[in-house]
Amino acid sequence: MADIKDKLERLKKEREARSRSKSQLVKDTWKEIQKAEDLSVKDKLENLISLPRQEKPSEPKTPPFEPLEREPLQFFENPYSLDFKYGKVTISSGLEIKGDILTCLSKESAFENLDLSTALFIDLETTGLSGGAGVVAFLVGLGFYRDDKFHVDQFFLGELADEERMIQELGQFFSQMNFQSVVTYNGKCFDIPLLETRFILHKQPFILSELPHLDFLFPARSLWKHKYESCRLSHLAHEVVEAGRSEDIPSAEIPWRYFQYLNTGNFELIEPILYHNQEDILSLLGVIIVGSFIFSDEKEEKLTNAMDLYGAGRVMENIGEAEKSVHFFKRALKRGLSDELSLAAKKKISYHFKKNKEWKSAVSLWKEMTSSDTQSKDLLLSFKELAMYLEHKEKKYEEARKIAEEGYVLSIDFSSYYEKDFTHRRERLKRKIQGQKEKK
Structure with a gap:
């Protein structure tokens, strides 16, 4: 197929040459006009504008195209x-x-x-x-x-x-x-x-x-x-x-x-x-x-691109290989991801910890996520997960209410889903806090 590549390259060079010839004509003409000291700038520009356009080159005089006989x-x-x-x-x-x-x-x-x-x-x-x-x-x-x-x-x-x-x-x-x-x-x-x-x-x-x-x-x-x-x-x-x-x-x-x-x-x-x-x-x-x-052990050490490792984590996640996906997400975080992808990777890792009831590790990640300055649904999710943990696992209703309050403020005019969620969560926690006070 070398002949095809040669033809394509030749056509490309011909197009570039035609383009250069037009621009060169304008440059040469302007150089000549500039020598006329008795002309104003306006006159010089009018002379340049009046430059006749290059006529379309006439078609080469070749015999009519005759297709070669080819096999069907x-x-x-x-x-x-x-x-x-x-x-x-x-x-x-x-x-x-x-x-x-x-x-x-x-x-x-x-x-x-x-x-x-x-x-x-x-x-x-x-x-x-x-x-x-x-x-x-x-x-x-x-x-x-x-x-x-x-x-x-x-x-x-x-x-x-x-x-x-x-x-x-x-x-x-x-x-x-x-x-x-x-x-x-x-x-x-x-x-x-x-x-x-x-x-x-x-x-x-x-x-x-x-x-x-x-x-x-x-x-x-x-x-x-x-x-x-x-x-x-x-x-x-x-x-x-x-x-x-x-x-x-x-x-x-x-x-x-x-x-x-x-x-x-x-x-x-x-x-x-x-x-x-x-x-x-x-x-x-x-x-x-x-x-x-990206997945090869002997090649992986040479990689410096965290985004490729994040992608490998997604592939493993899609086929249900949770441990392997976490491995790649952690490596991606170490290499340095954007704030948005960092939140996404931490969310995925935290879900793995949550599923395996590794609460200490999960909570640590959710707290890291809540300190992010990037407004995203993954950020709001970290506030929700942390509030749920404090409410249902630790029974720390006041701390959970404060987290839900922060999440609510961040969700306003950004996510109606989380805004409603945090609204209901705050009201429920207020009732639980009031109930605790009445028992004392």
């Missing part, structure tokens, strides 16, 4: 050596990811005895972006490790009428390669159901639906949603993997390009799509490598 179904192979670096990761690092980490990321115990050496990475380019029975996958990108390389193979459907043949060849490919798992990004909601629908339509068995499936979109959100403005794969590839992928075409443009190709036969419309699809598969592998290393 095309197959592209793109092998990468294991020492190939994509952004800051080395392709071979994917083979180091252990089954227990894949299990955590996927929530599927079947990954326990697997690794990525037998996994199939899938990314589709389709005739529509929303799915549905009428949407066809015209480009099927497949990534996998084989023979000391990472391969990105692509099945391209040049004519819609040949879809059945493509489905049959894909089915044979899946069977022959004997993949043990599937890896996607939003594939549980889009890629796999769509592909399965096309297989069913053509009465072909779809063996991939029986395999354990790691859809990395979900752990990616847990890991990085609090850190980055977007969890789109291309954005994470840039931020997490530091891959300089060129987003030459937006995803929304891909169906239009394909239909234009069907009308014209101009394969230059398709070349950026092949590149885009290839980059998506490499990006998926890259973000999984970086994400998995």
Whole structure:
């Protein structure tokens, strides 16, 4: 696919050159106008404004485009050596990811005895972006490790009428390669159901639906949603993997390009799509490598980013691994989190202590949280939990009332839920305090 990358780079340079030539013309003209000492500033500016606009360059006199004769179904192979670096990761690092980490990321115990050496990475380019029975996958990108390389193979459907043949060849490919798992990004909601629908339509068995499936979109959100403005794969590839992928075409443009190709036969419309699809598969592998290393004991000591550790805690929390989630939240707090995330981490740890009736540790955290200057629902929750503990466990009604009073003041015009809660709590505690006085 080097020729595609070269073309994209050449087009980019041509656009930059055209932009520079326009600005240079203005600079040169202004320099000449400045030499005229007898002109006022107003006259000079009027001369500059009257500069004739560059005419649109005439179309090169080339013979009309004649499409090359191509097979209706095309197959592209793109092998990468294991020492190939994509952004800051080395392709071979994917083979180091252990089954227990894949299990955590996927929530599927079947990954326990697997690794990525037998996994199939899938990314589709389709005739529509929303799915549905009428949407066809015209480009099927497949990534996998084989023979000391990472391969990105692509099945391209040049004519819609040949879809059945493509489905049959894909089915044979899946069977022959004997993949043990599937890896996607939003594939549980889009890629796999769509592909399965096309297989069913053509009465072909779809063996991939029986395999354990790691859809990395979900752990990616847990890991990085609090850190980055977007969890789109291309954005994470840039931020997490530091891959300089060129987003030459937006995803929304891909169906239009394909239909234009069907009308014209101009394969230059398709070349950026092949590149885009290839980059998506490499990006998926890259973000999984970086994400998995956060959980790796031997890698963890090198991490300095508390937000990544917080994300790892969220992943563990989502799969019910409370002890491991607390481990990561504590490490994140030591590395230094923002006030808002610090409150969130302490809340999660305190709930673990509360569940295990480790009241001393829980109360200590709630007291720490109440001293925060950050207004948030987690802050209000700490006042509520502390007031509940003092009321029901210690029977210290006056102390509980004071805590509830502070929580009430902070909740006004911020949270109607907590405002109502603290209002009822204060009234109840006042009655209990009055009852104590009457008994004396």
